[in-house]
Amino acid sequence: MPEQKREFPYTRQDFNQLCNLVNQHTGIQLAAGKEDMLYGRLSRRIRKLGLPSFKAYIQLLKKDEKSDEFGEFVNAVTTNLTSFFRENHHFDYLKQTVLPELMKRNRDTKKIRIWSAGCSTGEEPYSIAMTVAETMPAGWDVKILATDLDTDVLQHGETGIYDESRIEGLSKATVKRWFVRNKQHPGKVRVQPELQALIYFKQLNLLQQWPMKGPIDIIFCRNVIIYFDMPTKQTLMERYADMLVDDGHLFLGHSEAMNHMSDSYTLVGKSVYIKGGS
Numbered sequence: 001m002p003e004q005k006r007e008f009p010y011t012r013q014d015f016n017q018l019c020n021l022v023n024q025h026t027g028i029q030l031a032a033g034k035e036d037m038l039y040g041r042l043s044r045r046i047r048k049l050g051l052p053s054f055k056a057y058i059q060l061l062k063k064d065e066k067s068d069e070f071g072e073f074v075n076a077v078t079t080n081l082t083s084f085f086r087e088n089h090h091f092d093y094l095k096q097t098v099l100p101e102l103m104k105r106n107r108d109t110k111k112i113r114i115w116s117a118g119c120s121t122g123e124e125p126y127s128i129a130m131t132v133a134e135t136m137p138a139g140w141d142v143k144i145l146a147t148d149l150d151t152d153v154l155q156h157g158e159t160g161i162y163d164e165s166r167i168e169g170l171s172k173a174t175v176k177r178w179f180v181r182n183k184q185h186p187g188k189v190r191v192q193p194e195l196q197a198l199i200y201f202k203q204l205n206l207l208q209q210w211p212m213k214g215p216i217d218i219i220f221c222r223n224v225i226i227y228f229d230m231p232t233k234q235t236l237m238e239r240y241a242d243m244l245v246d247d248g249h250l251f252l253g254h255s256e257a258m259n260h261m262s263d264s265y266t267l268v269g270k271s272v273y274i275k276g277g278s
């Protein structure tokens, strides 16, 4: 690691140990070259705690992976980039193909279960909720489970309040129907409560046990596994297959092809898969 004047001592060994901790707990692989990013994010924690070095911080983390500080550590290292209607073609596909199919398949139960896994600050589950609310007739029981490892992003998602800049690219009709200006928070907008009523935000580490039983009709897991190593990706794809109904849909991010990960799915659209189907 290049020698630099830093506020806290930070060695290559510290970096490697932090990478191992992150990987073991979250599956995220921090690539070489992320040394400065990690220093920037964690030195804030070290300063706040009044610790002398990264070594001392690592010792503290290793004492208890269930501690509040471990949670802060995880929150600091996750990458939460997201936006409303990111990869918009997925929401068109949901509206035009998946929901109409489910209206036929689930006509007796009138129930649809959707999971946004790695939902970050909520833009993804709210985009799903808008699509559902605009497509489904009354009388259907639709629930969207939105989970993430990072408690900060979940709290944000639950508020439903966003900077106005976050909705700049959306159509006027979408903004008018689903967002209200927030007098208490100038420069912010709030999603309509009707959307919030469809979504359940919960903390969940994809590497650990999942509390829900399923089955689930649709899983969105986009731009999450890109940070995972191959064995973690493979295990996760099989666990998703166990959780999905037959022919249930899995949406991945555009750079997350299923190649070599699992034989349990068939490609049916642009980074959209169904369980089985071959």
Ligand SMILES: C[S@@+](CC[C@H](N)C(=O)[O-])C[C@H]1O[C@@H](n2cnc3c(N)ncnc32)[C@H](O)[C@@H]1O
Pocket: 025, 026, 027, 028, 078, 079, 080, 081, 082, 083, 086, 117, 118, 119, 120, 121, 124, 147, 148, 149, 150, 153, 204, 205, 206, 207, 221, 222, 223, 224, 253
């Ligand atoms: C880049 S964001 C993607 C957000 C959204 N799905 C999208 O495509 O816009 C990735 C999210 O995955 C979450 N994540 C990473 N590892 C995780 C794990 N092991 N369990 C649950 N969530 C995880 C991160 O906290 C982050 O919020």
